[in-house]
Amino acid sequence: MATNFFFWLLLVVAIAGLAGLLLVRDASRRTPWLAAFLVSFGVLAVWQSAVMFKDTTASQVLFSLFGAAVCFGALGVVLSQNVVRMAFWLIVSLGSTSGLFFLLNADFVGAVQLLVYVGGTLVLLIFGVMLTASGPYVTMKTSPTEWVAAAVVSSLLLGLILVSAFGVDWQAVDYAEAGNTTTQDASAGSSVQEGTTLRPLGWALLGLRPDKDLQKPGEPSGVGYLLPFEIVSVHLLVVLIGAAYLARAKRRVDQTPGTTAL
Amino acid sequence: MPELNFCILIGAVLFVSGVVCMATKRNAIGVLMGVELVLNAANLNFVAFARYTALGLDGQILSLFVIVLAAAEAAVALAIALNFYNNHLTIDVDRADDLHG
Numbered sequence: 001m002a003t004n005f006f007f008w009l010l011l012v013v014a015i016a017g018l019a020g021l022l023l024v025r026d027a028s029r030r031t032p033w034l035a036a037f038l039v040s041f042g043v044l045a046v047w048q049s050a051v052m053f054k055d056t057t058a059s060q061v062l063f064s065l066f067g068a069a070v071c072f073g074a075l076g077v078v079l080s081q082n083v084v085r086m087a088f089w090l091i092v093s094l095g096s097t098s099g100l101f102f103l104l105n106a107d108f109v110g111a112v113q114l115l116v117y118v119g120g121t122l123v124l125l126i127f128g129v130m131l132t133a134s135g136p137y138v139t140m141k142t143s144p145t146e147w148v149a150a151a152v153v154s155s156l157l158l159g160l161i162l163v164s165a166f167g168v169d170w171q172a173v174d175y176a177e178a179g180n181t182t183t184q185d186a187s188a189g190s191s192v193q194e195g196t197t198l199r200p201l202g203w204a205l206l207g208l209r210p211d212k213d214l215q216k217p218g219e220p221s222g223v224g225y226l227l228p229f230e231i232v233s234v235h236l237l238v239v240l241i242g243a244a245y246l247a248r249a250k251r252r253v254d255q256t257p258g259t260t261a262l
Numbered sequence: 263m264p265e266l267n268f269c270i271l272i273g274a275v276l277f278v279s280g281v282v283c284m285a286t287k288r289n290a291i292g293v294l295m296g297v298e299l300v301l302n303a304a305n306l307n308f309v310a311f312a313r314y315t316a317l318g319l320d321g322q323i324l325s326l327f328v329i330v331l332a333a334a335e336a337a338v339a340l341a342i343a344l345n346f347y348n349n350h351l352t353i354d355v356d357r358a359d360d361l362h363g
Binding site for chain 2: 063067070071074075077078083086087090093094097100101104105106108109112113116117120121124125127128129131132140141142146147150153154157158161162165166170171173192197200201204205209225228232235236239240242243244246247
């Protein structure tokens with residue numbers, strides 16, 4: 001009864017403050033109305049959200065926050081015209097993704113995401129932005145018709161992906177793949193569930209899978225990733241040499257005879 | 263599994279944003295950022311499925327490979343973009359029509 005009374009009282013005060021704010025013409029006399037509206041609305045918002053999210057845990061709140069930041073950053077990358085702002089929104093999106101990785105118990109992948117992606121790839125992209133700036137007032141606009149077409153096609157694509165992905169019962173697929181109904185029991189207590197994946201990841205990259213081998217002794221041993229790891233290492237070396245070759249500063253070819261072109 | 267569906271939702275938004283970014287941006291660096299968003303969506307799905315299904319550690323290893331390959335791709339693509347800028351004095355991908363017949 002008392003909570004109901006306070007709820008309606010706060011709501012009436014908030015509405016009265018808003019009405020006063022809209023009706024009062026004199027700017028100097030708006031301040032008390034504004035204060036009434038802000039205080040009552042803020043108390044209402046905090047109270048109601050506390051009631052609504054009473055059963056959610058801190059990790060769920062963080063999950064929602066990081067997820068919202070990821071989506072917001074991605075939309076910012078798409079919608080902003082300035083390429084420097086795009087880089088900023090990309091940092092927001094990728095950094096929040098690493099937060100999601102930490103919440104999904106992938107500690108090493110989250111750390112690598114922060115180090116390599118946000119610390120390396122994005123710095124590279126920002127250097128690219130700085131090295132290719134073509135004047136401070138030159139913006140390469142996208143025409144409105146292209147925006148409309150992109151919005152239609154992207155909403156259709158998003159709907160298609162969500163319908164097809166949500167239509168699958170992943171739990172059932174999981175059981176069918178594993179061939180038994182004790183998948184959760186088998187993976188319970190493993191490193192992926194506990195969030196201590198650093199040592200198993202290192203073993204797997206060296207070709208050892210003790211997590212698989214110990215759980216199912218009769219089955220063929222789990223596949224390690226030594227060969228892909230080496231291929232990716234050599235690939236990275238080749239790519240870096242190629243990038244340095246492609247991006248090196250060239251001199252203009254000298255047309256005068258007798259000098260060597262570089 | 264609501265958590266897995268939430269991750270799939272975020273991954274879908276990231277993927278579509280990346281595809282739209284690749285399609286609409288005329289700056290080559292913007293196209294590169296779209297590619298990064300798409301790869302990040304794939305990473306998020308890998309890690310989410312590693313957490314909530316029997317995929318296990320393999321998903322995280324694949325996401326590590328994706329991160330390394332994305333870094334390599336960004337380096338080469340940026341080198342190509344710089345080379346294009348050196349030759350054309352612009353970074354507009356619509357101007358890259360030297361090969362059209």
